[in-house]
Amino acid sequence: MPLTTEDQLIGEIDDWLKKYLSTEILSAGRVRRGLMNEKWIIETSKGWLFVKSYHPGRFKIHDPEFRGKIENALQLQLLFYQSGGPCPEPLMLEGRCMHILPCGRYITVMTRCPGTMVPAGIIGERKMYSLGRAAADMHAFWDSAATLGFEAAVPPEEPIWQLSREEIERTWEVSWDTARNSSERVRNAMQLQKAILDSLGDEDFAPLTAGWAHLDLWADNLLFEGDALAAIVDFDRARYSFPEMDLGRAILSGTLSGRGFHKDAVIAFAEGYRKVRPLPPGSLLRAIKYVWCIESFWWIQPSLESSSVVPVRFAEEMIYTAEHWEQLDALLGGI
Template sequence: MPLTTEEQLVDEIADWLDRHFAARMLSASRIRRGLMNEKWIVETNKGKLFVKSYHPERYKMHDPAFRGKIENALRLQLLLFQSGGACPEPLTLEGRCMHSLPCGRYMTAMTCSPGAMAPAGKISEPRLHALGRAAAHMHNAWDSAASLGLGAALPPEEPLWRLSREEMERSWEAGWHEARDSSERVRSAMHVQKSIIDSLGEEDFAPLNAGWTHLDLWADNLLFEGDALTAIVDFDRARYSFPLLDLGRAVLSGALDERGFRRDAAAAFAEGYRGARPLPPGSILQAVKYVWCIESFWWIRPSFESFSGVPARFADEMIGTAERWEQLGDLLGNV
C-alpha cells in the first residue's frame, strides 16, 4: 500500500463525513498520543468528533479476521453507549463502526467526550469510585447483551488469557536466555519474577468467570471532569476474556504510585464496583495478581531499561508489584 500523508487522510476523512453524515469539517487537531495510529479531534458544523485512522504497520488491517475483531470491539462500545454507559458513540454506516477510505486505510469516528485524563497512579478516591461503578455497568451491559444473544456480544468458545503455569515457565526461560548479557537490574527483576512464578499455588490458576472485557482500562483511556468519570475510551482491545482483568488493570493504573499501593484508593474503586455488581472480598487482590502474571512478561524483559513514556510506566507497575508481592495480601486482601 503506498504511503498516505496526513493531509490526504484528513481530506478523505472530511469528504467521508460530508458525504455520509452531512458533517462539514471546520478543523482537525491532531492528537499525538499512542502508537502509530493517527487521531484527531474534528470540529464540524454538527459538533465535535473523535476520528482514528488505523495505521497498517500497527495492526494487521489487511487481515479480515483481525479487522473483524476490532469491528466487534467497536460494536461492543456501541452497545455500552446504548445502555447508558460512559463512552463515546461510534458513528455507524450500514451497521458498521469501522469504515474504509479511498486510500485503503480504515478509520472509525465517534462523538467526542468531554473531560481530561488523570496521571497514572494519582487518580483520586472519588474518581476511582466513579470508575468502579462505570466498569461494573460496562460488564453488566455486556453480560445482558450476551444473554439476549445480541451479535457483538455472542461469546466465542474460549476466553483470551487463561493462565498456564507451563506457559509462564516457558516465557520466563525464553526471556532469561535473551537477558544473559543484560544489566544486573534486568536480571534481578527477572529473578524476582521467577521466584513469584515458583511460589504460585493451584488457587492462583483457578479459572475466573469469563465475559467481555475492555482489556485496556488504564489512565490514558479514562476521562474525568471534577470527581465524575465522563468516559471510558479506546475499546479496540475489547475481547471475550475475564472481566476481573479490568479491575486489576484499573487498580494498578490508578492506585499504584512510587510509594506503593494506595489502599484507600483501591478500596474506593472496589466500593464503586460493588454498588452495581457483586464483587466478593479478595477479588481485587486476585485481579492484581492475575494481571501481573500476564503482563509481567510484556514489560519485565531485557529491553525494559530503554523504555520511556507509557511502556516505562507499565514496567514500573510490574516491578513495583513484584517487589511488594509478599505484602499484597495485607495491602489488598480485605479490599
C-alpha cells in the first residue's frame, strides 16, 4: 500500500464526513499520543469529533480476523455508551464502527469527550474511587449484555491471555539469549523476573474469572473532570479475558509512583468497585500479580534502555513490583 500523507488523510476524512454525516471539517488538531496510529480532534460544522486512522504498520488491520476483533471491541464500547457508560460514542454506519477511506485506510469516528488526563502514578483517591466504580459498571454491563445475547458480547470459547508456565519460560529464555549485550540493569531485572517465575506455585497459574475486559485501562486512556472520571477511551484491545486484569492495570498505572503504591488510593479504587460488584479481599493483589506475569515479559526486554517514555513507564512498574514482590501481600493483600 502506498504511503498516505496526513493532508491526504484529512482530505479523505473531510469527504467522508460530508458524504455520510453532512458536515465538514473546520479545524483538525493532531493528537500525538500512541504508536503510529494517527488521531485528531476535529471541529466540524455540527460539533466536535475524535477520529483515529489505523496505521497498517501498527496493526494487522488488513487481516479480516484481526480487524473483526477491533470491530467487536468498538461494538462493546458502543453498547457501554448506550448503557450510560462514560466513554465516547463510536459512530456506526451500515452496522459497522470501522470505516474505510478510498486510500485503503480504516478509520473510526466518535464523539469527543471532555476531561483531561492525569499523569501515571498520581491519580488521587477520589479519582480512583470514581474509576473503580466505572470499571465495575463496565464489567457488570458487559456481563449482562452477554446474558441477554447481544452479539458483540457473546463470549468466545476461551479467554485470551491465560497464564502458562511453559510459555512464559520459553519467552524468558528467548529474551535472555538476546540480552547478552544489554545493560546490567536490564539483565538484573530479567534475573529477578526468572527468580519470581521459579517461585510461583501451580495456584498462581490458576485462571481468574473470565469475562469481557478493556485490557488497556491505564492513565493515558482515562479522562477526568475534577475528581470524577469523565471517560474511558481506546477500547481497541477489549477482549474476552479476565476483568481483574483491568483492576491490576488501573492500580499499577494510577497509584504506583517512585515512592511506591499510594495505598489510600488503592483502597478508594476498591471501595468504588465494591459499590457495584463483589471484590473479595486479596483480589487486587492477585490481579496485580497476574498482570505482572503477563506484562513483565512484554516490557522487560533487552531493548528497554532504548524504548520511548510509555514502554519505560510500564517496565518501571514491572521492575518495582518484582523488587517488592515479597512485601506486596503485607501492603495490599487485605484490601
